[in-house]
Amino acid sequence: MENEIVVNNKKEKSETVTQLLYQQPNSNLLGYRLRLQMYNMAKVNPDSSYQAWLDKHRKTERFLTKLLSAKQVDRLGTSFFVSGLGKTLKELGEAPVIFNQERTNKSVIRLKNHYFNQGYFNTKVSYELDSIKPKKISALYKVDTGKAYVYDSIAVMVQSTELDSLYKTNRRASIIKKGAQYNAAKLDEERDRITSFFRNNGAYDFQKTYINYVMDTLKQNHTADIYLNIDNKSIKQGDTLTTEPFKLYKISRVNIFTSNTSAETQVITDSIAYKDLNIYSKGPLSYKPKVLRNAVFIDKDTYFSDIRRLITSRSLSNLKVFNYPTIEYIPDPADSLGKSLIANITLNPRKRITFNPSIDVSHSNIQDFGIEGSIGFMFRNLFKGAEILDVSFRGNIGSSASRYRSVQNTFFDILEYGADVKLTFPRFVFFSNQIDKIIDRTSFPNTSLSLGFFNQQNIGLDKQNLTGIYNYSWSYKRRNTISFDVFNLQFVRNMNPGNYFNVYRSSYNRLNEIAQTTNTNPDYLDQNGNLNIANSGADLFMFDVLSGNTNANEEDIRTILSIAERKLRLTENNLILASNIVYTYSNRFNIKDQDFFTFRTKLESAGSLLNLLAKSNNKVNTSNKNTILDVAYSQYIKGEVDFVKYIDLGNQNVLALRAFAGIAVPFGNSDNIPFSRSYFAGGTNDNRAWQSYRLGPGRSGSILDFNEANMKLAFNAEYRFNVSGPWNLALFADAGNIWNALDDIEDEEMTFTGLESLKDIALGTGLGIRYDFSFFVVRCDLGFKTYNPANEPGNKWFKEWNLSKTVLNVGINYPF
Incomplete structure (x- = not known):
C-alpha cells in the first residue's frame, strides 16, 4: 500500500500531515522493505510443516526416535532450528499492511479535524484508490482547505x-x-x-x-x-x-521537617527559627540552618508560586544528602480571611555513609586482559553543611599485549593502583562574598576540592601521577552550565624512561632499519647486528645522526628527528598548573528528546603562575628551561569548541551531527604540549575507521605507537533508525585528523600549514548495530577507511574499503 496527500493541489510530504493517516506503508531501508522481506521469509506454520515432513520420512523419524526419544523428536518441532528462526524473523520483521476501508474513512476524518484546528473550518477531504500493481493499492487523499478564519x-x-x-x-x-x-x-x-x-x-x-x-x-x-x-x-x-471567586494566597509560615519527621507525626525533639524558616528535627538537628535557608526559595509573606516550589525542590535535591523532598501547602487556620498558606517541606535524608565496590574485566590496545577493581566511600553531610566527601581506591592487574611484553614468562605484567579524595560544598567557598554578588543561589553553585595519586607499572614505562583540582561550577537558566577550575595541578613522573624503545617497538624498528643502511658505530649494535637498547645504542645512534656524524640522507634525518622529539615528549616529567573555564549550553528538554543541540567551549591557560614563581628561584635545566622542583613546567593556551545537533526525522529516525575543533599553543617555557593535554584521533568515539592513536598526525601515516598532536578537527554524521523493538542500525561518516601547529615539530607531513592541510582530513564510513536497554545502549560499529591521507596519491580513496581492514568498535551509549 502507498499513500499520497495533495493539499490545495500541492503534494504534502511533511511528517506532521502524513502521519495522520491510520494506515502507513511498510517501512523501508533506502527504498528496500527489509522488515517486510524478513517477515515473508518466516514459515507460516513451522510446527505443522515439521510434522508433515516426519510423516513423509518414516525411516528418518524411527532413526531419530531410537537416537533420542519420541518425546525429544516432538520437541524438535519447537526448537530454534525448526521454528525458532521463523519466530525470530517474524519478531524482527513487519507484517504486510493490508488495505482497510474503515481505516481509510477514519483517515479522512482525522485530516479534516487537523485542518479545522488550524482555522480551515470548511475543509473538504476526498480520496481515490488505484491498484498500481497486483495486490498493491495506492491511496490519494485530496484536501481542499478553503480560506482560513x-x-x-x-x-x-x-x-x-x-x-x-x-x-x-x-x-x-x-x-x-x-x-x-x-x-x-x-x-x-x-x-x-x-x-x-x-x-x-x-x-x-x-x-x-x-x-x-x-x-x-x-x-x-x-x-x-x-x-x-x-x-x-x-x-x-x-x-x-x-x-x-478565586483568592490570591500568601505564605504565612515555612516549615522544614528533617530526619523523616513529618507534620503529621509531630515527633519533634529539636527546633530552630532562622530567617523566617522554622526547622524541626527528630533528635539533634544535623544540618546548619544557613544551608537549608539557602536551598529554600519559598519565603514568608510572598505569594504562592509554582516556580518557587519547583526551584526549591531542585535545590534541595541538588544538595545530594536528601531523597526527593515533599512540599505541600495547607491553609493557615490562624487567618480568618482564608488567604494564607503554610508551606511544609519534608526532607528524608539519604544514608550518611555509602560503600560502593566494583570489579570489571577490561581490554585495551595496551593490555590483552585486565582485572580492574575499586572501593569507594561516600560521606554525606560531613560538616553539617551538606558537604560530601568521596574517597576511592582503585587498582588494576593485567596482561599486556604481546608486542609490549618485556618479560614473556610473566602473565600479569601490568600493575596500576591509586587513590582519589574529593570534597564537595553546595556553595561557593574561599571567595564566596565576592562571587555571591555576581552569581546568586538560584544557579545551584558548587565548590569541589580533589586530590588524586596514581601509580602505573605497565609495559615498561612506569609513571606516577599526582593531580589536584579546585573547581567552581554553577548553572543558570537551567540549560547553561559553567565549570571553572581555579587551579588544575598535574605532576607526571616517568620512572623508567630508559625502557622507551622496548615499549615503542615501531619507533625502534624504523630506527633500526635506518641503522642498517647507515655507517653506524659497531659499538651501538648487539651480536645480531641490531641497535642495542640496554647499552643506549639506539640513543647514541640518534645523537650521531642528528649531529651530522653519519651518512644518513635527509629523509632519514627527518624521520630520526621526529622519533627523538616524540621520545623526549613521552619520557619527560611534566608539571602543569592550569586554570580553565568550560561553558555548556543545551536546549535538550529531557533524555528522550531527539531534536536538540548542545554547544560546549573550553579555554585553558597553564604556567603563568609557575612562571612568576620560577623567576624568583632562577633555576634552569640543561635545555635552558625554567624549573620548579627540578621539573620544567608547561606553558600553553588551549581552546576547544564542540557542537552536537540532533535532528528528529520521525518514526525513530534521527540524524546526529557533531563538529569539534581544538588547539593548544605552547609559549614561554614550553616548545610543545604535554602528552596528557594533547589530542589523538581514532577510536570508538572519534573516527571509527581507525583505532585510538592510529590516525595522523596529518598524512604522516602514524609511524609511532601512540600518535598525538596539539591541534584537532573532527566532524561526524550518523543516521540512526529503528529496525525492530530495541534493535537499531546506524550509517555513519567520520572525518577529521590531528596536526602539529605552532610547536617544535617541523615535519611538513605532520604540521598544519594552512588551508591546503585540510586535504589531510581522513574519512571513515561504516555501519553500526545498537541494542537499546532503555537506560543504556550497547553498540557495535564497523568502520571502513574510505579516504586515507597517508596513502600515496591515487591510492587514497576506497583502497582499504574491505572487510580485512575493517575496525570493530564496541561501546556503551552513543558516540556523541
Missing part, C-alpha cells in the same frame, strides 16, 4: 475580581492576537500561559480547566470573535455544587 475581536471575562486585576497586569503577553489565524493549539497554549501566570502569583487552587473559549463565526467573512472566560472556583459540598 482569523480572529476579529477578543473579549476576556474573568469572574474573580482578584484574578481579573492580576490578568490585566499581564494581558499584553497574550499569545492570541487580533488578525492572527485561528489555531486550536495556540488557544490551548494561551490557557497554559494564563494558568502558569496565575499559579506563580498566588492563585494556589487555580486549574487550567477553569479557562474556556466561546467562538462566534456568524459574520460570514472568515473572521471569528473569541470570548475567553475564566470561571470562579467550583466547590462540591455533598450533592450541592457551588462557586466562589
Whole structure:
C-alpha cells in the first residue's frame, strides 16, 4: 500500500500531515522493505510443516526416535532450528499492511479535524484508490482547505475580581492576537500561559480547566470573535455544587521537617527559627540552618508560586544528602480571611555513609586482559553543611599485549593502583562574598576540592601521577552550565624512561632499519647486528645522526628527528598548573528528546603562575628551561569548541551531527604540549575507521605507537533508525585528523600549514548495530577507511574499503 496527500493541489510530504493517516506503508531501508522481506521469509506454520515432513520420512523419524526419544523428536518441532528462526524473523520483521476501508474513512476524518484546528473550518477531504500493481493499492487523499478564519475581536471575562486585576497586569503577553489565524493549539497554549501566570502569583487552587473559549463565526467573512472566560472556583459540598471567586494566597509560615519527621507525626525533639524558616528535627538537628535557608526559595509573606516550589525542590535535591523532598501547602487556620498558606517541606535524608565496590574485566590496545577493581566511600553531610566527601581506591592487574611484553614468562605484567579524595560544598567557598554578588543561589553553585595519586607499572614505562583540582561550577537558566577550575595541578613522573624503545617497538624498528643502511658505530649494535637498547645504542645512534656524524640522507634525518622529539615528549616529567573555564549550553528538554543541540567551549591557560614563581628561584635545566622542583613546567593556551545537533526525522529516525575543533599553543617555557593535554584521533568515539592513536598526525601515516598532536578537527554524521523493538542500525561518516601547529615539530607531513592541510582530513564510513536497554545502549560499529591521507596519491580513496581492514568498535551509549 502507498499513500499520497495533495493539499490545495500541492503534494504534502511533511511528517506532521502524513502521519495522520491510520494506515502507513511498510517501512523501508533506502527504498528496500527489509522488515517486510524478513517477515515473508518466516514459515507460516513451522510446527505443522515439521510434522508433515516426519510423516513423509518414516525411516528418518524411527532413526531419530531410537537416537533420542519420541518425546525429544516432538520437541524438535519447537526448537530454534525448526521454528525458532521463523519466530525470530517474524519478531524482527513487519507484517504486510493490508488495505482497510474503515481505516481509510477514519483517515479522512482525522485530516479534516487537523485542518479545522488550524482555522480551515470548511475543509473538504476526498480520496481515490488505484491498484498500481497486483495486490498493491495506492491511496490519494485530496484536501481542499478553503480560506482560513482569523480572529476579529477578543473579549476576556474573568469572574474573580482578584484574578481579573492580576490578568490585566499581564494581558499584553497574550499569545492570541487580533488578525492572527485561528489555531486550536495556540488557544490551548494561551490557557497554559494564563494558568502558569496565575499559579506563580498566588492563585494556589487555580486549574487550567477553569479557562474556556466561546467562538462566534456568524459574520460570514472568515473572521471569528473569541470570548475567553475564566470561571470562579467550583466547590462540591455533598450533592450541592457551588462557586466562589478565586483568592490570591500568601505564605504565612515555612516549615522544614528533617530526619523523616513529618507534620503529621509531630515527633519533634529539636527546633530552630532562622530567617523566617522554622526547622524541626527528630533528635539533634544535623544540618546548619544557613544551608537549608539557602536551598529554600519559598519565603514568608510572598505569594504562592509554582516556580518557587519547583526551584526549591531542585535545590534541595541538588544538595545530594536528601531523597526527593515533599512540599505541600495547607491553609493557615490562624487567618480568618482564608488567604494564607503554610508551606511544609519534608526532607528524608539519604544514608550518611555509602560503600560502593566494583570489579570489571577490561581490554585495551595496551593490555590483552585486565582485572580492574575499586572501593569507594561516600560521606554525606560531613560538616553539617551538606558537604560530601568521596574517597576511592582503585587498582588494576593485567596482561599486556604481546608486542609490549618485556618479560614473556610473566602473565600479569601490568600493575596500576591509586587513590582519589574529593570534597564537595553546595556553595561557593574561599571567595564566596565576592562571587555571591555576581552569581546568586538560584544557579545551584558548587565548590569541589580533589586530590588524586596514581601509580602505573605497565609495559615498561612506569609513571606516577599526582593531580589536584579546585573547581567552581554553577548553572543558570537551567540549560547553561559553567565549570571553572581555579587551579588544575598535574605532576607526571616517568620512572623508567630508559625502557622507551622496548615499549615503542615501531619507533625502534624504523630506527633500526635506518641503522642498517647507515655507517653506524659497531659499538651501538648487539651480536645480531641490531641497535642495542640496554647499552643506549639506539640513543647514541640518534645523537650521531642528528649531529651530522653519519651518512644518513635527509629523509632519514627527518624521520630520526621526529622519533627523538616524540621520545623526549613521552619520557619527560611534566608539571602543569592550569586554570580553565568550560561553558555548556543545551536546549535538550529531557533524555528522550531527539531534536536538540548542545554547544560546549573550553579555554585553558597553564604556567603563568609557575612562571612568576620560577623567576624568583632562577633555576634552569640543561635545555635552558625554567624549573620548579627540578621539573620544567608547561606553558600553553588551549581552546576547544564542540557542537552536537540532533535532528528528529520521525518514526525513530534521527540524524546526529557533531563538529569539534581544538588547539593548544605552547609559549614561554614550553616548545610543545604535554602528552596528557594533547589530542589523538581514532577510536570508538572519534573516527571509527581507525583505532585510538592510529590516525595522523596529518598524512604522516602514524609511524609511532601512540600518535598525538596539539591541534584537532573532527566532524561526524550518523543516521540512526529503528529496525525492530530495541534493535537499531546506524550509517555513519567520520572525518577529521590531528596536526602539529605552532610547536617544535617541523615535519611538513605532520604540521598544519594552512588551508591546503585540510586535504589531510581522513574519512571513515561504516555501519553500526545498537541494542537499546532503555537506560543504556550497547553498540557495535564497523568502520571502513574510505579516504586515507597517508596513502600515496591515487591510492587514497576506497583502497582499504574491505572487510580485512575493517575496525570493530564496541561501546556503551552513543558516540556523541
